[in-house]
Amino acid sequence: MSKKILILGGYGTFGRRITRALSKIPGIECIVAGRRPHRARKLIQAMGVTALEVDVQDNASLKSALEGVFAVVNTCGPFHETGYNVARYCAKNGIHYVDLADSRDYVKGISKLDKQARASNCLIVAGASSVPTISAALVDVMAAAFDRIDEIHSAISPGNKNPRGIATMRSILSYTGMPIRVWLNGRWADRHGWSDSEKIRFPSPIGGRRVYLCNVPDLDIFPKRYGARTVTFRAGLELGLFNFGLYLLGVWRRWGWIRNLPDWAGRLLLVSNWFRPLGGYAGGMRVLLRGEKNGKPLEHAMFLIARDDNGPLIPCSPAIALIRQWARRGVSTTGAMPCVGLLKLDDITEQLKDYDIVLVRT
């Protein structure tokens, strides 16, 4: 009998890619859900899946959608807004759960469901996406070359032509210009979201991109996990105009000129889509480590580079990998935790092997 997987937001920007990948796996039956599936009717028909109308904040609709479900993939963010409702329901009712959360406090707080998830014999994981899952998997691979890791600097920059979702936009705007705590030189320092930019060089065809400080789960998880004295995470857009525009909005927010910046997401998305023809699809992710080996300084970096329009599959790959493993081999552990150390880099890149996405190590 096939295993039912409910993909909440399964027709959204990342959700649709997860749905397409999972619906090709034998033994899996995909159901997509969201508040307005009728708006994506053609896409849902093309994917050949069943659709349900569900609001993740509404327990009654959630309850009926979760009937007989083996595992849930939740893409309905931003997660600091949508909260733990789905994860809590799954933990209580023994349904395996994975989400794409990048909200720092949400991912950290998922452990509060640990006791309940163990009691119901299920696994609840938060943040199965670029951060903290892929960034941690890249650190794990490089860590073997070091005696001691001092600094971890991660960065992401998608290509301008790639689609952008409103949930991701709201998530970025939630910390743009707001105070964030960053672990620098062995102590917490106060910085602001989308500030302290840095230009980094990605391998071809991306080249140089400017990236800005972001508030992501890695900032809490990595100092403890790797003992590093400095951990930063930056993201940037391909077009300098957007990068600077976001920076400026952050400054105005700091000055008190803007209140509810996340509420601007719809309008900003509309404007940014006018500029979609500019730039390209190529985008990527970099993790740079600095530390020591045999008393000598050592530096290593790894890049995951999408050379075509399949870049948005990168943040989807951990959730796809987990569901594939759970459906094929069963779930080997129980509890509730951030998605760090559950997948190896090979498990993740396996999901990307049919696309023009490459790993580069320097």
Ligand SMILES: NC(=O)c1ccc[n+]([C@@H]2O[C@H](COP(=O)([O-])OP(=O)(O)OC[C@H]3O[C@@H](n4cnc5c(N)ncnc54)[C@H](OP(=O)(O)O)[C@@H]3O)[C@@H](O)[C@H]2O)c1
């Ligand atoms: N951790 C990472 O590295 C990482 C990387 C990329 C993205 N993300 C996160 O992934 C999430 C998804 O991003 P996206 O760009 O794909 O977003 P999106 O395009 O806006 O899609 C969100 C989907 O969720 C549905 N949805 C939203 N609120 C809902 C609710 N209350 N009840 C039911 N369905 C709801 C939406 O459909 P309806 O509007 O029809 O309900 C839509 O299908 C974001 O939170 C983003 O921050 C994380």
